[in-house]
Amino acid sequence: MPDFPDHGVTDGEGVMIKRKWQKSSRSASGCNCLEVAIFLNRINVRDSKCPSGLQLSFNVVAWRNFVRNVPSVDEAYA
Template sequence: MTDDLPGARWFKSTRSQPNADCVEIAFGLREAGCVGVRDSKDPSGGTLVFTGEQWDRFLRSGIWRV
């Protein structure tokens, strides 16, 4: 986990409600293909960074749909 991702462009899902709990995602961190994930309500609380392969595996798993 890290909180040092200068220049990251974060975004929330267009399906997110303005005051709802959700996460923000940033692509292309540090090295091309990295993905950052953080809490939208606490953006300075730390960031999880995944490789592109790890992120793809997560999306294919369907866990995020729960």
């Protein structure tokens, strides 16, 4: 899996591009949360408690398949 640092990519004019990580509006502080950032046509996911740790990176088709197959909270705790 490739490493995607938060910086180090520049646009056509040499301006540094940085990912903007977003946490779900349903996330509460202190919970097990994921953050998502769209960067270079990829959807990147990381653990909010360990932002410098491993990250997953999906293309659009893989992201759709991933999201479709994640159980809802009701299913996960049934």
